[in-house]
Structure formats: structure tokens, C-alpha cells
Amino acid sequence: MDNEIKKEIVNKRKAKKPAKRFNSVALWLILGILIIVSGVVLFFNLRASGYLDKFFPVDNNFYLVYLNLGDGSTTYYGQGLEKCGDYLILKNPFFFRPTKEEETGDTILNLEKLEDSFYKPISEMKIMKHSVIFIQQLQSDSPVIKEYENTK
Numbered sequence: 001m002d003n004e005i006k007k008e009i010v011n012k013r014k015a016k017k018p019a020k021r022f023n024s025v026a027l028w029l030i031l032g033i034l035i036i037v038s039g040v041v042l043f044f045n046l047r048a049s050g051y052l053d054k055f056f057p058v059d060n061n062f063y064l065v066y067l068n069l070g071d072g073s074t075t076y077y078g079q080g081l082e083k084c085g086d087y088l089i090l091k092n093p094f095f096f097r098p099t100k101e102e103e104t105g106d107t108i109l110n111l112e113k114l115e116d117s118f119y120k121p122i123s124e125m126k127i128m129k130h131s132v133i134f135i136q137q138l139q140s141d142s143p144v145i146k147e148y149e150n151t152k
Helices: 002-049 143-150
Strands: 062-068 073-079 081-084 087-091 094-100 107-113 124-128 132-137
Touching: 062 087, 062 143, 073 087, 073 124, 073 143
Parallel strands: none
Antiparallel strands: 062 073, 062 132, 073 094, 081 087, 087 124, 094 107
């Protein structure tokens, strides 16, 4: 009788162990997911605040991008250029629109930011690489950059 009670107690203990193991695995899994989610949230907050720019520098140079559009060509300027697969991403794009002055007949180039267009695009332009004829980085004392900074 004593042996039967001991066997019953041992069997009950063995039956409870898998339940504890499952609970601990689930607990570790939830804890791991929380750590990963917290890390991702922290990364995006640090990136948005600009803290990560010290470790991952951002391209703030100005570029001229000359495009072939099939029916003609055009030039865009922008600050910052990223390569993303088959695309180039030009940040803060702008262009010059020629207008004729009525009094003198001279052509004046007016700087127009793409984000100021009537359809309100975001301030980056995705350009297919095969449309690009050439890209030229502008010097910091370029008149194009000075004109851009005057319109801010």
C-alpha cells in the first residue's frame, strides 16, 4: 500500500513537469518578443531624434541629377542621394523653372521645390536608375545651393 502511494505521488510529479516546461517556454518566448519589439521601437526613436546620425552618417550633399525621360531631358537638384535597388532616392528635390520677364524679355530661373507643387508630394523623389544620364555632386559654394538656402 505504501509503495502504491509513492508510485502515485511520483506519477503526479511526472505529469506536472511538462506543463511547467510549456509555461516556461511560453514565458521565454513572450519575453523574447517584448525585447525585440522594445529594441525596434528604441532604434526608430533614436533614428528619428537624429542621435544615430553620429554612427550612421546621413548624406547632406547637394546633387544635380540629369534625367532622360524619353521625350526630352530634365534636371533635378536635391540634398541627399540614396541607392535603393533599381532606384535612386533624391531627397528635398527641386528644379528651376524659366520665366520671361515682361519688361526686358530676359529669362529668369525661379527655383521651385517639388514639395511645393499643388499635389503636395513628400520631399523625396524615387528615380529609376536607367533614366539617369549623369549625377554631379555640387560644391558647397555653388550658386544653386545659395539660391536654395535663400528660399528656405
